[in-house]
Amino acid sequence: MLFNSFEFLIFLPVVFVLYWFVLNKSLRIQNLLLLTASYVFYGWWDWRFLSLIVFSSFIDYFCGLAIEKSTRSGKKKILLIISLLVNLGFLGFFKYFNFFAGSLQQAFNTIGYEIDSFTLDIVLPVGISFYTFQTMSYTIDVYNAKLKPTRDIISFFAFVSFFPQLVAGPIERATNLLPQFYKKRKFNYAEASDGLRQILWGLFKKIVIADNCAIVVNMVFDNYTDMNASDLFLGAFFFAFQIYGDFSGYSDIAIGTARLFGFNLMQNFKYPYFSRDIAEFWRRWHISLSTWFRDYLYIPLGGSKGGNSSKIRNTFIIFIVSGFWHGANWTFIIWGFLNALYFLPLLLLKKNRMNTNTIAEGRLFINFKEIGQIGITFILTLIAWIFFRAASVTEAFNYTKSLFDISILSVPSVDMKPLLYILMLIPVEWLQRNRTHGLYLHNGEIPILRWFLYVFFFCIIFFFGAKSQSFIYFQF
Incomplete structure (x- = not known):
């Protein structure tokens, strides 16, 4: 369902009226309404792909609880890896399978080995990159003890699928959005x-x-x-x-x-x-993604600490991965590479926070x-x-x-x-x-x-x- 569509013009007032004037006595019922509305909103495009959101939500919900319950660091890490593999596995298959298959075929053809094409007719689920990163932030933060796992399954599922930002962000952190589902909300004119x-x-x-x-x-x-x-x-x-x-x-x-x-x-x-400058641009453009990569990729890699070689490496990694996140095409990778080149002089001269x-x-x-x-x-x-x-x-x-x-x-x-x-x-x-x-x-x-x-x-x-x-x- 598009925001600029007639269907949304009907959908939004109906959900709004039910939410504030019919089901406003119970927080749990309100959250259940938001969950249902979110699934309707997403399913309007293709109901089949709702199964991906539901499955990812189940995996991360139970992994979060298991991580907290476990007393062994090794088991915690295994549970985190399971969560990441499921989410990144879905993302990798639907978004990048044909890219890697085509690139591999082209590489073999270049060196003289002719191989048949093995690409698939895959439909890319709308917004998969957004809700995948959103739900991964939950298990990563639970693993790092930055967030207590929730036992409220309705609130968690509603957090993952919250319809206003489900298909194109902002990519919300669990630490910011999830607690808002626990609190009684009052209408503020x-x-x-x-x-x-x-x-x-x-x-x-x-x-x-x-x-x-x-x-x-x-x-x-x-x-x-x-x-x-x-x-x-x-x-x-x-x-x-x-x-x-x-x-x-x-x-x-x-x-x-x-x-x-x-x-x-x-x-x-x-x-x-x-x-x-470019550093300021990236503090102001798609902030939810930029800060996601900063906190969950750039800083764990060492950030801007260490020598120039590690700074250069980390800068190119984060920008190229950001480019690859946008799409399975070499054009996006070069776009990320160019932005890394733009950013690097500012970082090395320590002017990136100027x-x-x-x-x-x-x-x-x-x-x-x-x-x-x-x-x-x-x-x-x-x-x-x-x-x-x-x-x-x-x-x-x-x-x-x-x-x-x-x-x-x-x-x-x-x-x-x-x-x-x-x-x-x-x-x-x-x-x-x-x-x-x-x-x-x-x-x-x-x-x-x-x-x-x-x-x-x-x-x-x-x-x-x-x-x-x-x-x-x-x-x-």
């Missing part, structure tokens, strides 16, 4: 109102920004050999805002929806295109130095996004090479309308860069201003929204 505003802002970013950009992006990348450099630049530029509007828009809708039910999810994007504050804090305008820093960071990111979007490594290199042509100075021939929508987005996000989302308002805001903004963005979405398209990150 102010939080619910802010949740609706965040949903509205997310829909604007998805339907107006991302979906309009997608039309131009698809046309340019499908025909890049016939395009001049200025069109190619705009194609890459629009893709940068397509993926931002698409993914951060989903996160806004997810966070806002969760607030309607009394839950607080972590902020997943903090205006990343205002970043002054820009931790909000840009132009306390000021309305930025200075020339900050403009240059944002510009350089954005261009580096844009080049990496070409590899993320391209269908193959060859296409990505040819596309990038074609940008360095005198035709970059020519007048673009592609539709420029998405640029107008982007120019609506940037000022709002700049003014709101210290707040959690673009339509966040203080309680003291003038009511007529609030309603003007609601009507304005509703009209923009209704009249200028593009044809509904699936969220990009559903494929991951």
Whole structure:
């Protein structure tokens, strides 16, 4: 079920009314409703794949209890390994089997051994990378004694499958989200109102920004050999805002929806295109995944401790694994490799924590130095996004090479309308860069201003929204 679909427009109010006005006497019944609603939400795509979520939930629920009960460290480790193997096994089979099978066949063919293709017709379950990492955080934290295992099976299953963020995040830690299922929740009008505003802002970013950009992006990348450099630049530029509007828009809708039910999810994007260097960009982009890899992979590997060789190794591991997490294609691996190259000088020069504050804090305008820093960071990111979007490594290199042509100075021939929508987005996000989302308002805001903004963005979405398209990150 898509957030921007008619079905969800019916589904959300029905669940909301049942949750707050019919089943509000019992916390356990409310959690059971959320679990049922989450399975309906996911099963709307394909009921068959619900079995994967249910099976993973059972494994991690019982492994968590067994880890706490066990007195031997060796047995605890075995139980953790079982949990990880089940989750990563599902993820590896559905997402990466054909990639490894195809790569192995190509490797043998390269050295002169012809082998038959043994790829399978596998359907990738929507959101498997997200809920797999979410449930793994539970068993890892229980093993590390950071979290007590739950005996409330309904709360645990609801935590794993919580529908607002089930298929595209944020990837919530068990230490943050799971305890919220134990506490009695009371309806808070102010939080619910802010949740609706965040949903509205997310829909604007998805339907107006991302979906309009997608039309131009698809046309340019499908025909890049016939395009001049200025069109190619705009194609890459629009893709940068397509993926931002698409993914951060989903996160806004997810966070806002969760607030309607009394839950607080972590902020997943903090205006990343205002970043002054790549390190800052990765502290602001897909924060739930970046921090997951930091805590469960980068730090256990040694992080930034030790000599330069270990720092370089750990940096490339975390970025390449992050790229591979996004998809079974060499383009994603090179995307991760490029970001590691960008990040490495900052780490080695100990400047990776240089820009931790909000840009132009306390000021309305930025200075020339900050403009240059944002510009350089954005261009580096844009080049990496070409590899993320391209269908193959060859296409990505040819596309990038074609940008360095005198035709970059020519007048673009592609539709420029998405640029107008982007120019609506940037000022709002700049003014709101210290707040959690673009339509966040203080309680003291003038009511007529609030309603003007609601009507304005509703009209923009209704009249200028593009044809509904699936969220990009559903494929991951």
